Amino acid sequence: xxxxxxxxxxxxxxxxxxxxxxxxxxxxxxxxxxxxxxxxxxxxxxxxxxxxxxxxxxxxxxxxxxxxxxxxxxxxxxxxxxxxxxxxxxxxxxxxxxxxxxxxxxxxxxxxxxxxxxxxxxxxxxxxxxxxxxxxxxxxxxxxxxxxxxxxxxxxxxxxxxxxxxxxxxxxxxxxxxxxxxxxxxxxxxxxxxxxxxxxxxxxxxxxxxxxxxxxxxxxxxxxxxxxxxxxxxxxxxxxxxxxxxxxxxxxxxxxxxxxxxxxxxxxxxx
Amino acid sequence: xxxxxxxxxxxxxxxxxxxxxxxxxxxxxxxxxxxxxxxxxxxxxxxxxxxxxxxxxxxxxxxxxxxxxxxxxxxxxxxxxxxxxxxxxxxxxxxxxxxxxxxxxxxxxxxxxxxxxxxxxxxxxxxxxxxxxxxxxxxxxxxxxxxxxxxxxxxxxxxxxxxxxxxxxxxxxxxxxxxxxxxxxxxxxxxxxxxxxxxxxxxxxxxxxxxxxxxxxxxxxxxxxxxxxxxxxxxxxxxxxxxxxxxxxxxxxxxxxxxxxxxxxxxxxxxxxxxxxxxxxxxxxxxxxxxxxxxxxxxxxxxxxxxxxxxxxxxxxxxxxxxxxxxxxxxxxxxxxxxxxxxxxxxxxx
Numbered sequence: 001x002x003x004x005x006x007x008x009x010x011x012x013x014x015x016x017x018x019x020x021x022x023x024x025x026x027x028x029x030x031x032x033x034x035x036x037x038x039x040x041x042x043x044x045x046x047x048x049x050x051x052x053x054x055x056x057x058x059x060x061x062x063x064x065x066x067x068x069x070x071x072x073x074x075x076x077x078x079x080x081x082x083x084x085x086x087x088x089x090x091x092x093x094x095x096x097x098x099x100x101x102x103x104x105x106x107x108x109x110x111x112x113x114x115x116x117x118x119x120x121x122x123x124x125x126x127x128x129x130x131x132x133x134x135x136x137x138x139x140x141x142x143x144x145x146x147x148x149x150x151x152x153x154x155x156x157x158x159x160x161x162x163x164x165x166x167x168x169x170x171x172x173x174x175x176x177x178x179x180x181x182x183x184x185x186x187x188x189x190x191x192x193x194x195x196x197x198x199x200x201x202x203x204x205x206x207x208x209x210x211x212x213x214x215x216x217x218x219x220x221x222x223x224x225x226x227x228x229x230x231x232x233x234x235x236x237x238x239x240x241x242x243x244x245x246x247x248x249x250x251x252x253x254x255x256x257x258x259x260x261x262x263x264x265x266x267x268x269x270x271x
Numbered sequence: 272x273x274x275x276x277x278x279x280x281x282x283x284x285x286x287x288x289x290x291x292x293x294x295x296x297x298x299x300x301x302x303x304x305x306x307x308x309x310x311x312x313x314x315x316x317x318x319x320x321x322x323x324x325x326x327x328x329x330x331x332x333x334x335x336x337x338x339x340x341x342x343x344x345x346x347x348x349x350x351x352x353x354x355x356x357x358x359x360x361x362x363x364x365x366x367x368x369x370x371x372x373x374x375x376x377x378x379x380x381x382x383x384x385x386x387x388x389x390x391x392x393x394x395x396x397x398x399x400x401x402x403x404x405x406x407x408x409x410x411x412x413x414x415x416x417x418x419x420x421x422x423x424x425x426x427x428x429x430x431x432x433x434x435x436x437x438x439x440x441x442x443x444x445x446x447x448x449x450x451x452x453x454x455x456x457x458x459x460x461x462x463x464x465x466x467x468x469x470x471x472x473x474x475x476x477x478x479x480x481x482x483x484x485x486x487x488x489x490x491x492x493x494x495x496x497x498x499x500x501x502x503x504x505x506x507x508x509x510x511x512x513x514x515x516x517x518x519x520x521x522x523x524x525x526x527x528x529x530x531x532x533x534x535x536x537x538x539x540x541x542x543x544x545x546x547x548x549x550x551x552x553x554x555x556x557x558x559x560x561x562x563x564x565x566x567x568x569x570x571x572x573x574x575x576x577x578x579x580x581x582x583x584x585x586x587x588x589x590x591x592x593x594x595x596x597x598x599x600x601x602x603x604x605x606x607x608x609x610x611x612x613x614x615x616x617x618x619x620x621x
Contacts, residue, residue: 018406028400036391102387106448108354109383110404111376265354 021112025120030127033090039128042086046132050075050139057143072143073229076157077222079136080164083129084218085193087165090125091172092189095263096182105265118260122173129165133158149229156228156235160221163245167217168193170252174259180267193218214241217248305330305455305488306351311360313343313350313512320346322512323360328456328488328505333478335499335520336492338509339616344492345384347509348458351490352381365455377405380449382442384460384492390434394425394444397433398451405452419447423477439470446477456488457481463495471495475502496609506608510616523611531570532587535600538564544596551590553579568604 018024033039057071095118098104107117137154144150172189179185196218204213213219224241227233304327313321321343328334336344349355351362353372367374389397395416402412420429423443433441442462449457459478463471479502482489493499499506499520506523508516516523536544541564548557548567553575560566569587579586591598 018404021404024400024403032389032391101389102383102385103389105354105381105383106386106401107404109352109376109379109381110401111373111406112404113373265349 018112021110022116022119022123025107025112025117026123027120029094029121029124033124033127039131042082042128043131043135046079046082047135049078050136053078054139054142067230068143069149069230069232072140072149072153073226075136075139075143076153076225076229079132079157080161080221080225081197083132083161084164084168085190086128086132087126088168088172088189088193089186090128091122091169092176092185093182094121094125094173095176096179096185096267097176099180099265099267100182108263108265113261114263115257115260118173118177118256118263122169122256125169125172126165129161133161149232152235153225153229156225159235159242160225160245163242163249164217164221167245167248167252170249170256173256174252177259177263178267215244217244220244304328306362306364306490308351308362309360311347311350311357311362313346313355314358319358319512321350321357321509324509324514325360326507326514326517328490330455330488331482331486332505333482333489333491333503335503335506336490336509337494337496337499337506337612341511342509342616343512344509345460346512348381348383348460348490348492352376352379352458377452378455380452380454380457380487382445382449382457382459382462384464386441386445388433388436388441388444391432393430393432394420394436394440394447395429397444398447401448402451407451415451419450422450423447424473437470439466439473442466442470442474443477446474446481450481450485453485454487456490458490458492460492461494462491463493463498471498478502496607496612500608508612508615516611516615520608523615524608530573530576531568531604533560533600533602533604534567534569534587534591534598536565536567536591536596536598540596541565541567543594544591547590547594547596548587552586554587554590565599 053071053075057068095104098107108114133154136157140153140157141150144153168189171192172185175189176182176185179188196216199212199216199219200222204210204219213223220241220243224238224245227238227241228235306326306328308324308326311321311324312319324343324347326334336347338344346355350357351364353369353375356372357369362369364375365378367378369375392400398416398419399409399412402415403409407415417426417429420426423446425440425443425447428436428440433444436444446459446462449459462478463474466474475498478489478491481487482502491499491503503520505519506517507514508523534544534548541559544567545557545559548554548569551569553571554569555572555575556570558568558570560568571586588598588601
């Protein structure tokens with residue numbers, strides 16, 4: 001073993017809290033996601049699924065019984081669902097996963113403020129969404145029924161997806177900060193997602209059903225996309241359906257902002 | 272080799288030391304305390320994991336934090352490294368109060384007891400990342416990582432993934448990580464746990480270098496008393512969250528100092544030795560061991576020991592020399608750090 005060199009002492013003594021600690025954390029987390037198998041394999045599986053759907057919709061006349069607008073809607077809705085779910089799970093793994101792998105303590109021992117650590121991890125967790133949306137764009141282009149539909153479908157999908165991804169990735173991060181077990185964090189986050197997703201598969205009619213659909217950010221977002229693509233409404237016509245996703249995103253981000261400041265080695269708020 | 276212990280003002284035998292250590296100890300004694308811990312308590316509900324802990328540490332000191340399992344060593348380190356906040360009390364590190372944890376973190380390096388590593392990263396990537404987290408620009412972070420890998424003996428494995436590292440290599444990488452910010456205080460929690468003897472020696476040499484060459488204060492938590500005797504200038508013994516003893520290794524040994532000495536003399540001098548020891552100052556009782564001629568034990572009076580600094584060795588040896596008894600061996604029963612440790616903690620009574 002060589003002895004410690006004094007020559008580098010001055011070089012290292014510049015240690016201070018980094019101005020953009022969140023960026024350093026985010027870049028490392030992005031590397032972990034996209035330079036490992038996790039990100040690429042999700043994108044590959046997703047593009048495989050869309051390829052299959054598009055191929056069937058475009059070529060198989062017997063199976064192609066649904067309207068082209070419905071097919072575009074289906075592609076966007078699938079992209080939304082997978083994008084939100086993956087971001088949620090990545091968010092839910094951020095802190096509790098590090099706790100289980102015993103790498104969190106080293107991170108907490110750095111001068112990077114807790115909120116910046118949380119922000120960096122959140123940004124990495126949502127990174128999968130724009131990538132999936134980008135992958136979906138050529139498929140929407142292939143399936144489009146008219147010139148206006150492509151732009152509306154992409155914009156509606158991107159807006160709703162961004163809001164829901166921000167909300168659910170934040171939820172995942174919050175649960176992850178509070179949970180000691182990664183399994184619990186993933187299960188709890190996914191359970192909330194499924195509970196909110198379930199009404200999209202149920203016909204919500206009448207005054208009560210309509211209000212539930214508007215309050216639930218997932219159903220409201222899904223309805224917005226559906227009406228823009230299938231019913232051919234303009235984006236502005238259905239803006240009220242974006243209220244729930246916006247509120248959900250704002251609340252989840254605000255709570256994540258508060259909870260991240262109380263990020264501790266053990267789960268829970270403060271000890 | 273002799274070393275000067277500032278707190279006792281005495282020169283003591285320091286088998287693991289050298290002149291550099293002596294000079295460092297003298298420098299350290301003159302320096303201001305870099306870490307001041309003042310009545311720190313950490314509670315988890317009704318349980319006080321650390322109770323009323325107070326001590327000071329100076330630059331270049333290596334302080335051993337000893338204690339049985341559950342004594343509060345790891346909690347104490349986590350409090351002092353700002354991972355946990357103290358329930359009561361306060362501490363300052365480099366003059367920075369504990370209420371500014373972010374500023375303290377810039378001044379410390381920590382090797383946690385259960386340090387995990389991102390196994391898919393290479394050692395160099397890991398160090399670069401942590402250097403960036405401490406505010407170094409990318410280029411500087413690269414240079415720091417390369418330099419630290421050399422210093423901890425991992426230069427040739429820097430581009431290998433951590434998954435391929437042995438336990439010893441990971442521990443050395445952890446020490447390197449703790450050094451990326453040139454800390455003034457380094458906390459090492461069980462750094463040699465699970466290492467083979469060669470790995471332990473490498474780690475101890477590294478710890479000595481960190482304190483000696485960088486002038487950093489090292490707080491070393493360990494179960495291995497040999498390590499403490501070898502590298503530590505001072506020792507704090509924790510038991511059930513409380514510091515039950517503090518001082519130099521020699522002080523601690525003396526504090527639990529034996530009341531009994533074991534003497535071996537030629538069999539034909541047995542009776543003379545028995546008589547001389549019986550009349551020696553402070554001796555309360557002299558016994559022959561197993562009725563074997565030549566082997567004796569002398570037990571000293573506790574009150575006399577307290578009055579005379581608890582060192583019975585001189586009185587007994589002088590008594591034997593005065594009557595020209597040849598001393599074949601002379602041993603303090605319980606004069607090792609492990610004996611002191613066991614007698615000071617409850618393990619000794621189990």
